[in-house]
Amino acid sequence: MAILIRIPSSLRKWSDDQSSLSVEARTVGEALSGLIAIHPDLEAHVLSASGDVPGFVNIFLNAEDIRFLHGKETLVQNGDELSIVSAIAGG
């Protein structure tokens, strides 16, 4: 399945300023692995040492938070969008 991953401003420093990219994946976890394979520097910002999504990052499959689906095991479909939303504090 081709999945579009959206990368927020705060992480684009580690994605060569790329705002989105397409990867082939069957699950959210595979999509994230695909992203990290292309931009290895993103790993520390989207996955914790244990391989989970850390508490200051949310991954949304289309409009749904994957924490309330099946986490990284959530199945994806062709054309789905994965949005990475990381905490920002500026005001």
Added chain:
Amino acid sequence: MMQLQPEEITRYARHLSLPEVGLEGQLKLKQASVLCIGAGGLGSPVALYLAAAGIGRLGLVDFDQVDLSNLQRQILHTTGNVGKSKLDSAHQTLSQINPHIELEMHPVRLNRDNAMQLIQKYDVVVDGTDNFATRYLTNDACFLLKKPNVHGSIFRFEGQLSVFSPHLGGPCYRCLFPEPPPPGMVPSCAEGGVLGVLPGVMGCLQATETIKIILGAGQTMMGRLLTYHALDMKFRELKLRRDPGCPLCGDHPEIHELVDYDQFCGTASHQTTNDMHPDEVTVQDMKQALEDPTHAIEVIDVREEEEYQLARVEGARLLPLSQLAERYQELDPEQSYYLHCKAGVRSMKALEFLRQQGFGNLKSVRGGIQAWSYEIDPAVPLY
């Protein structure tokens, strides 16, 4: 029974002719009280529009002074007020806009000792702060006091908006972000930059949500997160859910009172005190080190390349904190280093990191290049 004065009827005429507001709604706004935390980028449009809309009692919390570098986005403040307190400046602007409202200025840093007392006097809280510790503090205090928290945050070209009303069944900030990023992972706007108009867009959305909450009109952003990206000019709406495992508003809460937010966010810093930290040196020490080769000290600038282009100290070597983990081996563990950044926070982080890697002779320059500009060389621009 509260009424509008004739002058107010004319002033609010365009609200009064909206069926969703009308006289009843305008009186609700007049009877309402709102506390805006922060009188900066977000707080400026929030306060300006809420004052103009006729919120009866508008409180602002901020301890800072107006800096020239604020004016690119903080439209409450003017060039003539640079150096004055932000709240004096805000009071001046807001009282000009609407003399019919009560303005309450709280020139303090919001902390666990004053947050409950301040927030409990208001109906709605607008979070326009610039740091994670105050955001978690605001969230927790609002939950404990059952106050809606109109959340906005910005970074570079991107904004996030939601309304946290866990007392009405919605999620809280902790449901969205259970933990803050490690210190230093997400740069502040001072380090990373921010488009000046961005807080204008997000602050206006916060003001809109605040007015809707008071009027009881429309659908608030409770349970939804709006993300805005200025470069793509895209708004996206994402669903937020209350987390049953949330330590604050979940089914088995563990947090029943305010906690230590600097500790929670790992931001406890010596910079909040006037005492020199044993690992710090002054800019005078840095000057001597640069001028006198017998010191055998090298000065490392840990700011980003873009900042280095704006202002630099001659003789300092650039090695950004963000690249330190990959590049620290370019440094010699036996060499003595003075580390400096913009204000002295990042250089302490660099010092702590290098010390973990076995470096022994390290000092962090207190106040960074800002202090250098103030005390040593005014030709170095402040930014």
